[in-house]
Amino acid sequence: METRVAVISIIVENPASVSSLNSVLHDFSDYIIGRMGIPYKTKGINIISVAVDAPMDAINTLTGKLGNLDGVTAKAAYSKS
Numbered sequence: 001m002e003t004r005v006a007v008i009s010i011i012v013e014n015p016a017s018v019s020s021l022n023s024v025l026h027d028f029s030d031y032i033i034g035r036m037g038i039p040y041k042t043k044g045i046n047i048i049s050v051a052v053d054a055p056m057d058a059i060n061t062l063t064g065k066l067g068n069l070d071g072v073t074a075k076a077a078y079s080k081s
Contacts, residue, residue: 005033005079006059010048014071018046021069025050028062 012018025032031054038047052059059076066074 001055003053003055004059004081005051005053006076008050008052008059008063008066008074008076010046010050010066011073012046012048012071013044013073014069015046017069017072021048021066021072024062024065024069028052028054028058031058031062 010021012021025035031052033051033053035048035050037049040047052062054062056078059078063074063076066072
């Protein structure tokens with residue numbers, strides 16, 4: 001199956017959703033290349049970037065599941081190939 005490299009940008013505004021977020025990321029851990037999290041205390045949010053190499057369906061499913069969590073926004077940027 002063809003895969004694409006993507007970066008999923010995540011903004012967490014509800015700290016109560018962090019456990020659920022980590023659970024979703026764990027479910028897709030086979031596709032994750034790396035992850036970087038930055039707490040932004042001034043605004044009371046967390047900024048997370050997740051690099052993945054996965055089929056398009058998996059990237060879209062992961063991004064959708066993350067975006068459905070309360071107080072979590074997720075968007076993906078894809079490589080061309």
